[in-house]
Amino acid sequence: MVKEPTVKINKICPTCFAETGYSIVLEENDRGILVCPKNPQHKFKPNKEGFLEKTEAW
Ligand SMILES: [Zn+2]
Numbered sequence: 001m002v003k004e005p006t007v008k009i010n011k012i013c014p015t016c017f018a019e020t021g022y023s024i025v026l027e028e029n030d031r032g033i034l035v036c037p038k039n040p041q042h043k044f045k046p047n048k049e050g051f052l053e054k055t056e057a058w
Pocket of ligand 1: 016
């Protein structure tokens with residue numbers, strides 16, 4: 001049985017992708033927040049469904 005791929009694979013910064021078309025892989029910090037290495041103000045938190053929500057938290 002083949003397992004469905006999960007969203008746990010590399011997460012791309014949706015803001016950078018929307019603005020520039022570049023796929024910037026987000027880096028997870030020690031608080032579980034995904035931070036964009038190009039623009040540190042791009043911060044996301046994965047919600048229960050696995051979607052990225054913009055967050056202001058560090
Ligand atoms: Zn970004």
